[in-house]
Amino acid sequence: MNNRFFAVACVAAFSVALSGVASADTLVAIAGPMSGQYASSGDQIRKGAEMAIADINAKGGVLGQKLDLVIGDDACDPKQAVAVANQMVNKKIAFMHGHWCSSSTIPASDVYNEANILMVTVSTNPKVTDRGLKNLFAIAGRDDQQGQVAGAYLAEKFKGKKIAVVDDKSAYGKGLADEIAKAMQAGKAAPAMRESITAGEKDYSGLVTKMKSAGIEVMAYGGYPAELALILRQAQQAGLKLTVMGGDTMSNADLVTAAGGNADNVLFTFGPDARKNPAAAAVVKKFRDAKIEPEGYVLYAYAAFQLFDQAAAKAGSLKFADLEKSMRAGKFNTVIGHIEFDAKGNSKAPAFVVYRWKGSQYDTVK
């Protein structure tokens, strides 16, 4: 009697435990600037992640477990990024897509690394992957590659013109500007001016006048849209005709709004436009049907969760060691194309392309 009762109890307990496992959601997270002046990029990440998770859950989740999204806001502040990372570790997330600003990703990734949490980032500063963290994978290329493309383009297309290289002193901005300057030097077109500005200020007329009196016609800029928009406005006001070459951050339509509706003189480098990838057509349509333009980082965020889903499916487990092995060895098909990683966790196919703004859309230029 006692024995039978024990057996029944065991079965009952076991089935409860089983169903508990089956219905327990896996926590996955994004982190980035959900507030602050770069909030619109954080917004792109959130939209991409939400759609990806809805799609993954609709097809039955990852290894039978539904995904639940946790959102962390670091406002691109390195201190806050570390706090967010610690919160995420406490919540025992299985996967992190983030952070966005290189200056946030670099300190936060150490925290995730210690806790063995897999992360996929779009940060581009070379220091992100150069430290060889085993948990970190970068899908948007590196600033040295990006700088090379931008620098070579400037050296070739604007030969003989005076080119200034300006940055905002951030990890991303200065890193990119340095690489552009290096690549220009290699292309025999040394920058005529090297300057830094203070991000968050409103008055850049000093810089604009300096460029004007030095006869600068082209400016390469490492930084974020808010400051570039102000420089563009003040250059226009001062009657300085300026062509600008920026980095991947300038793919944000906020640049055009803040510049007063016209940023047609802005070129920037960014990964190949995933919206034109035929394999992504269905997902792009889905975004557009939901009234979301899948620009900038939207599809990157979507791809990050596809990576997690596919890596977990291949590994057959959500354990970090298995996931990591599967990420490093695997070949993945995502909305941003075919992805493989090298030993440092860099995507092997991060070709950068030069774009130009036209109205509120951007398109590739030759």
Next chain:
Amino acid sequence: MASIIQQLINGLTLGSIYGLIAIGYTMVYGIIGMINFAHGDIYMVSAFIAVTCFTLLAAAGISSVPLALLIVLAVTVAFTSVFGWSVERTAYRPLRGSTRLAPLISSIGMSIFLQNMVQVTQGARVKSIPPIITGGIDLFTRDGFNVHLAYSQIIIVMVTVALMAVFTWLITQTSFGRQQRACEQDRTMAMLLGIDVDRTISLTFMIGAALAAVAGVLVTVYYGVIDFYIGFGAGIKAFTAAVLGGIGSLPGAMLGGLVIGLIEAFWAAYLSAEYKDVATFSILILVLMFRPNGLLGRPEVEKV
């Protein structure tokens, strides 16, 4: 040579805006001996009111720029003065008569409150309006550099000069000005002579806020881009201007603003834009070492 004149114009424009905000700091310090750290955020709030106003007017189909500018100025000044009044009423008046540090802490709290209020209600994203006043005059060209004076710069300097004239008249010629100066010299004595001290202090806050509001509108017109955090940077610079000019001295605040604007413009142009804040604050320290009361400040005489 030509670019020196261009930087002079840029520096004077920027300095005018610092000066307008600095007056708010110096006036409040003069009358109650306290640094109102929330003043920079009052200016930020006024910029948001101005953007809202411009957007509403554009939606209402008012396309005449001078008319729109006047309406926005009037509305912004009115609303911001009310803000200034309520800040004084809620955060400072209850603490009058307590230690000098209490209202100081209270003003820092007020500053954080205003910033977060705007961030939560208006969103953290950058707000922008299309350029309203475009174009300008090309003054002359030398060595291939044409000196350009934007209409918006002319407006900023002219409005500042006009405002300073009105303000000087208000302080030196009117009965309110006399009461204000009396409160500044000796609050107890002023009270004994039948001056409503609380009312005078409230009015001082309102006038400071109104000047900050004008600066907010001018900044919105000139730069076209604002966010909830602009009050901090501008506040620090304006406060520095007030100290540089001699805190408590009204012409000093304006002078300090202009000096800082010019230092920034010239340093950015001829040395390095990277170190312009370092230069500004180094010069502040140097000035204070040799003139501890600022450029136009008078040494405070302890009354016995």
